[in-house]
Amino acid sequence: MDPAEYDLPVFHRGGFRRRTCVVCGSGFWTLGEHDRCQEAPCREYGFVGHPIFARPYDVRGMRSEFLGFFEARGHTRLRRYPTVARWRNDVFFTQASIYDFQPWVTSGAIPPPANPLAISQPVLRFNDLEEIGRSGRHFSLFEMMAHHAFNRPDHPVYFKDRTVELCHELLTGPLGTDPLGITYKEEVWEGGGNLGPSLSVGVAGLELATLVFMEYVRDGADLRPMPLTVVDTGYGLERFVWASQGTKTAYEAVFGAEYDELRRTFPPREAALLIDHARALNFLLTDGVVPSNSKEGYFARLVLRRSLRILDQTPEAPTLVALLDRAAREIALDFPEVGEHRDDLHRTVEAEIERYREAIARARQTIRRTEDRLRSTGGSVTSEDLLAWYDSLGVPPEVAVEELAAPPAIPEDFYARVAARHEGETPTTEYTETTAPLPEVPASVPATEVGYYLDPYTVSFEARVAHADGPYVVLDRTYFYPTGGGQVTDTGHLGDLAVVEVSRRGPHVFHRLERESPFRAGDKVRGRIDPVRRTQLMQHHTATHLLNGALREVLGPHAWQAGAYKAPEAARIDVTHYRPLSKEELRRVDRRVNEIVREDRPVKSYFEARTEAERRFGFTLYQGGAVPGKELRIVEVPGFDVEACGGTHCTHTSEVGAVSILDVERIQDGIVRLTFASGERALDLREEHEEILQEAARRLGVPVAHLPSGIERLLAEVEEGRRTRKERRREDLQGTAARLRAEAGAPADRRPLVIAAEVDLDRRELMELSRLLTRDGNAVAVLAAEREGRGTLFVGSTAPGVSALSVLEAGTPAFAGKGGGNPSAATAVGEPGEPLRTAWRAARDAANRATDD
RNA sequence: GGGCACGUAGAUCAGCGGAAGAUCGCUGCUUUCGCAAAGCAGAGGUCGGGGGUUCAAAUCCCCCCGUGUCCA
Structure with missing residues (x-):
């Protein structure tokens, strides 16, 4: 420089x-x-x-x-x-x-x-x-x-x-x-x-x-x-x-009395670590991070578990919740939001503690068993095992050592070696600003004036073309909503040409036409937006906000939107939560949302200075990620939900019609996804589902109300059929076995019984038949079968000193059989027909010779 | 987002290329006035799903799905 x-x-x-x-x-x-x-x-x-x-x-x-x-x-x-x-x-x-x-x-x-x-x-x-x-x-x-x-x-x-x-x-x-x-x-x-x-x-x-x-x-x-x-x-x-x-140290100065209190129970290093982590956790949890195994949630889990480990080692230690509370009281003096929602924070932490305890309990078992197995083979647990256990089971080495009869030393550089195990992994993809490959626009083209923020109902308008490039058209003003904020693009027409996609980059809105734009800068055009699609998108978007509000009410303020997507067919919202939604929670969310819809509350959309909006509503505004702008566009359902959002919204909750939750799934640790539909689409889906039910009921021949019991009956029948088939096959095999045994007669003295037969069975059945034949012990079965142009020879032996494998090998050359096995069962596959029979006879003779000894 | 581990009977797990197992639980019998307990007998498995390799796959390889965990 x-x-x-x-x-x-x-x-x-x-x-x-x-x-x-x-x-x-x-x-x-x-x-x-x-x-x-x-x-x-x-x-x-x-x-x-x-x-x-x-x-x-x-x-x-x-x-x-x-x-x-x-x-x-x-x-x-x-x-x-x-x-x-x-x-x-x-x-x-x-x-x-x-x-x-x-x-x-x-x-x-x-x-x-x-x-x-x-x-x-x-x-x-x-x-x-x-x-x-x-x-x-x-x-x-x-x-x-x-x-x-x-x-x-x-x-x-x-x-x-x-x-x-x-x-x-x-x-x-x-x-x-x-x-x-x-x-x-x-x-x-x-x-x-x-x-x-x-x-x-x-x-x-x-x-x-x-x-x-x-x-x-x-x-x-x-x-x-x-x-x-x-x-x-x-x-x-x-x-x-x-x-x-x-x-x-800085800790004494920064944490003051809180540090002194902890020092009565903990050495300096632990005391400092505990307060530091408690402070970080309070902020993390207040700002909506739910502990999990990936992304930001992992860091919350990491500091939480690190703290727990220290607390667990000290009998007179306070609980983690008490520790967090103490820190929160201090922080709240300057950041009051951190002191709010204590109960919700406690529930999140308790749930995480429980998961940690479960993980450790499970791991202890695995560790004990692994050591037993190693010791029985003369081995022992190495420090490498400690690393692997930490990596894959989450057991800290100190905990693992407690569980072992002959523990190895914990390496000095344990965590460095853990890090080394992770070297060579593919790095996280770099940050790339997600801009569509849109054409460049000369600086002279003024920013597009957008109308959809304040007037989401206009679907037809006049505008002047400001710039055209290939299929892309930039207007001086538009009501078309460009893809963004999880809401997909509007479609419609400019003049007679279809608008297939609308996107925004910087100050310009680009309308992509179905083909090369015939328009030139200065042309006057009429824009018409597909009103059905737009209405559905508005309903889905407003419904998303209502669901978000209801989820926060029902689950607690830790439930933050972690993503959302609104298409015409359906919409979905992902929220952070520390366990799967219960049926009851889901029912309450559903009821609450539809209650808000019925109450016909106003949905206010307006611009407000960022600082003022943040002051009035706090940072929960940023449910959909932070929205750029000095002025924020606020979408407010008074008394229920306020979010900074650029989407198109209904002006009253009743316009949403109804909200049907279609599916709930845990998409990853700490995040649940709700898929839903509202408005016309909800009704369509309800109809579709109704039809599916009717059809299912008709095919089952029961009234819809009896579907569950009907299906249960059907399943029982299927199971019964399966059983019967299995039973019959077993009986068939048993019959065959009995017949073969009778034909073979009783062996002289105590000599093993040799039963040789050609049968028409598949491989698995051969095995079962052999088992039946030799079940009583002291018997050898030599079975041949032909299926799909291949010959199979199977030998089973329970006769002491008679190796099924040796018997089999006596026959294999004769039919070019390939196979193998062990002394009690062996099988080979080779040529069918006469070679197979020759092989079978050779094996039978070998079995008879072996039993003569 | 990536690495690793795991997914086998209702539960907890073993088996890690050659005939699906253990313990607990369950059912029945014996014993008891009854219960518990014990003994004996028995039922219960598409070995997470789908491909592949092999004469042969729960077992090896690949791809999914699910769970856990570590790391960014």
């Missing part, structure tokens, strides 16, 4: 000098006399015992100091965003404050909610779990305080100079840091295809903040300037608090 990027007026004004760190070699700016940047590892921690701020702060005090400082300097204070980044498909969690504004705001697609702004964003990072409690400074959840500015060419806010000025003023002003002790180290930040210079702010060995200036787009080897430049800062709240108190 060009050194000029860091050569800021603010440094020169303030008398800073640029130096080079003797350790890491980086350039840095400072007022003090330093030969190295003031960050670990270039210099050691110098703040422990010597706080670097004028006075100690707790978390709350520091947060409000920071936000107040920026608010007083023209920044709008924003509330936190959810810790689960539902609006992105490349990450699970909000890992930095800038995530709140990616990708829509930072790409310039939509304006920021405020500009400039200040926020303290709780962020989750699970990549250093092993360090938590051990390092003294790692957290799975921490708050990233930030001030952001988004600069458009026509609307600059501030960039590097002012950012550094603000940062420096904060540190040296209200916080009272010694100006000479601060270093601004030159770094390069790169991410998501963007890059820019950044400055890392170090004091007394601690990296307090990072100031990033997103400025360029990487275009191959070249850098292009971004149309929108972004100030992305990150100030670690916990670090600030720690530095202000100068305690030995």
Whole structure:
């Protein structure tokens, strides 16, 4: 990066000098006399015992100091965003404050909610779990305080100079840091295809903040300037608090009394880990993550189970629920939403604890059995087994060892070796913005004015063609709904040509025609939307919201929409829940939804400032993922459900008609899917189902009401028939066996009985017959059969010293038989006809010879 | 999203290329005034589904489905 990027007026004004760190070699700016940047590892921690701020702060005090400082300097204070980044498909969690504004705001697609702004964003990072409690400074959840500015060419806010000025003023002003002790180290930040210079702010060995200036787009080897430049800062709240108190570890400073309480029962490391995890879990669960075995749910399960393991090892430990409650009380002082819905959170946690206990109990059994088996063969359990058990059964090694009579040592690097087992796996697919292959539109084409938001009933309109390219037409205004938000496209006509698909990219709506567009820019066209399809889609979409509301009422607020799809034929909604829906829950959801439909409540759709909407309704607005825009389109069923949504909706719940839930399934751990239909389609389906029932009843010859018992009877009959057939076959075989035995007569003395016969049976029957013949012991059966042009020779023996296999082998060459077996049963297949008979005679003779001995 | 493990009698599981098993539960008989218990006898299986390899597949291979688990 060009050194000029860091050569800021603010440094020169303030008398800073640029130096080079003797350790890491980086350039840095400072007022003090330093030969190295003031960050670990270039210099050691110098703040422990010597706080670097004028006075100690707790978390709350520091947060409000920071936000107040920026608010007083023209920044709008924003509330936190959810810790689960539902609006992105490349990450699970909000890992930095800038995530709140990616990708829509930072790409310039939509304006920021405020500009400039200040926020303290709780962020989750699970990549250093092993360090938590051990390092003294790692957290799975921490708050990233930030001030952001988004600069458009026509609307600059501030960039590097002012950012550094603000940062420096904060540190040296209200916080009272010694100006000479601060270093601004030159770094390069790169991410998501963007890059820019950044400055890392170090004091007394601690990296307090990072100031990033997103400025360029990487275009191959070249850098292009971004149309929108972004100030992305990150100030670690916990670090600030720690530095202000100068305690030995960050945990003491950050968690205060809560930490002291736990220290009475746990060693420092465990105490810190427990509070840290309790804090993360509270946020995760509040923000709607249900513990599961995949995606974001796994991380909730991971921290939950890690906590449980520690609690389980300590007899006087509090319960996990109590621990979470204690942490929630603390968090709720600043984030009141975390304290709400305690009962629901408890139920989720209890369900997860139960599952963990079950998994461990099952695993213990498997482990014991495996060890028994190994020991009986002279083997023993190895540390490799411990790894495999952890991986496939989820048993932590300490638990496995408890179960073993001769446990191996738990490897020091156990979890590293677990990680090694996962190397070479296919990486997760990279984030790709899902844009249809739409043609480029000249910048001069104005944004499409869309009418469906405020008027979903207009299905015929006049518009002017703004741009046409191949089959694609962009209009100056449209009422066609483009695929999005889980709602499929409208169809219809432009002029006489069918519109087969409508999609949106950026500000433009593209109508794809059935063939090459005859229209040219400037043409006037009439748009007609297929009204039946549109109405059905509206009904399905509104019904989705109603179901979502009912599910949250019935299941609890942890039930978040995890996906939805609305097509004309049917719609579905996926919600997070910790176990399959019970019949009763389903019945209540069904009743509640249809009750809301009957009540004919208004469905209000309107635009509202994002900040205001979030304040009024909270983040549960974002059921369908975050919706871009400074203004949110709110779809509200007063007193029941409010969501930010861009879809077309009915204006009254009664228009939905009726909602029929067609199917419920668990699509993965922690997510249930409801498939349903509403409106006309629900009636159609009801009719179809009725017809199917009628038809089934007619074919069974019973009234519909007796279908279940009729089917039961039918099944019983089928079963009876199966039994009878089986019985008859057995009797046939028994008859054959009796006949053959009689023909063979009684053997002399105690010599084994040899029964040889040609029969017409298949392989399986041969085996059964042989079994019948030799059941009483001391007998040899030599059976031959022909089926499908192949000859089969079967030998069974219960005679001591007579090997069925040897007898068989005496016959195999004669009919080119291939086969094998064991001393008690052997079979071969070869040529049919005379060769088979020859083989059979050879085998019979061999059997007779063997029994003569 | 990927890796691994698992799916066999009503339940818990064994078997891991050659004639489907154990324990508990169930039914009947013996014993008892009755129950429990014990003994004896018996019923109960498309070995998750579908393809393939093989003379032969619960067993090996592939693809699905389901469950668990670890990792992103």
